[in-house]
Each structure stands twice: as C-alpha cells, then as structure tokens.
Amino acid sequence: MSDAIRHFTTTVPFWRPYVTPIDLETASPEQLEALKVTPSNTKVSEYVLVLAHDPESLSHRTPLFNGIMYNRGGLSRAERELGAVGASVVNRCIYCTAVHASRYNQLTKDDSVIDKVFADGPEGVGEDAALDARQRAILKFSAQLSQCPSAATKADLEALVEAGIAAEEILDLILSTALFGWANRLMHTLGEPVAQEATG
Numbered sequence: 001m002s003d004a005i006r007h008f009t010t011t012v013p014f015w016r017p018y019v020t021p022i023d024l025e026t027a028s029p030e031q032l033e034a035l036k037v038t039p040s041n042t043k044v045s046e047y048v049l050v051l052a053h054d055p056e057s058l059s060h061r062t063p064l065f066n067g068i069m070y071n072r073g074g075l076s077r078a079e080r081e082l083g084a085v086g087a088s089v090v091n092r093c094i095y096c097t098a099v100h101a102s103r104y105n106q107l108t109k110d111d112s113v114i115d116k117v118f119a120d121g122p123e124g125v126g127e128d129a130a131l132d133a134r135q136r137a138i139l140k141f142s143a144q145l146s147q148c149p150s151a152a153t154k155a156d157l158e159a160l161v162e163a164g165i166a167a168e169e170i171l172d173l174i175l176s177t178a179l180f181g182w183a184n185r186l187m188h189t190l191g192e193p194v195a196q197e198a199t200g
Helices: 029-034 046-051 055-070 077-090 094-108 112-120 133-147 154-162 167-190
Strands: 014-017 191-194
Touching: 014 046, 029 055, 046 055, 046 167, 046 191, 055 077, 055 167, 077 094, 077 112, 077 133, 077 167, 094 112, 094 167, 094 191, 133 154, 133 167, 154 167
Parallel strands: none
Antiparallel strands: 014 191
C-alpha cells in the first residue's frame, strides 16, 4: 500500500478515499442522476463517487464548480487555476494543488510560476521577476483570503485593481479561492493523496 504524499507536486496523485465510493452498478437512481454532470470529460473520479453518497449535495456542487471554474468571461481559465493553487497550497491540499498546478502549466505552457510558488509559497512570491504583477496579486490575495478571510483588506483589493484586474475578475478570484477553501477541507476529511500505482 502506498504511503500518503506529503510534498507539493505537479504530478497528479491517486486520491485514496477513507470512505468506500459508491458502485455504479448498484447506485440509486438519485445517485446516477447526480453523477450525470461532471467537471470535465474525464471518467468519474473516486472523489466524486464518494460525494455521490449524498446525491442532493453533489447535484448542487458540480454545477457550482463548473460555473466558477469554467464559465466564460471574467478571469481567464489559467488565472482561476492559479487562484485555486494559491488556496490549495495554503490549505496544504496536496491533491488539489497537483491537479490545478498541472492544469495551470498546461494552459500557460510555462512551469516557472508554479515552481516559484512551490519554492516560496503563494504569499512569498514578492517582486520576483519570474512573476508579473497580475500573477503576484492573484497569489497574494488568494493566500490571504485562504489564511483568514478578514485578512484580505481594501488595500489588497486595490492592489488587484492596480495590477489590471477588473471587478468581475476579482469576483471570479474570490469565488475560486472560496470554492477551494471548502473543497480542500473536504478532501482532507474524506481521503488522502498517494502515488499512482503501476498497472500491468
């Protein structure tokens, strides 16, 4: 049995649930209905199969997740992923960090920002030349909001505006950060990240 992964990585681990996921063969009609809308075109994850134990909550969670992370307009998809990374690093969610750091790298074709976040933390990126003003502002704000919502001040919002982030983009950043404040804690409670086991 693989040990839990304790370090940040862009290699997406397997999420090993503490709760037995539902079996699609024996799932109730309500569970199957809740599973119809998934966040991506990939197979249904162990995490979602665990959440399907509460189909009413899952039926609300998935559209909310899709709306925050994938809707058109506002903050770019890559920057939403960066906000998710900032929150997930602060909350020490290894699995979510890996998923969204990997997606950020895929979308931007640039590993340097995530490398810097892993080295210094989202709140420690400072004035590093590897990051532009928008990236620094997004990471700093997502970190502050994740550590303690009341720690994010008017000055922090003004810093986002000064970095060229519009009001509707700020709303998207707040929503993506808050979403992962919740999702990270749920993942901690329900399972743990482990190395992908070779199949053969």
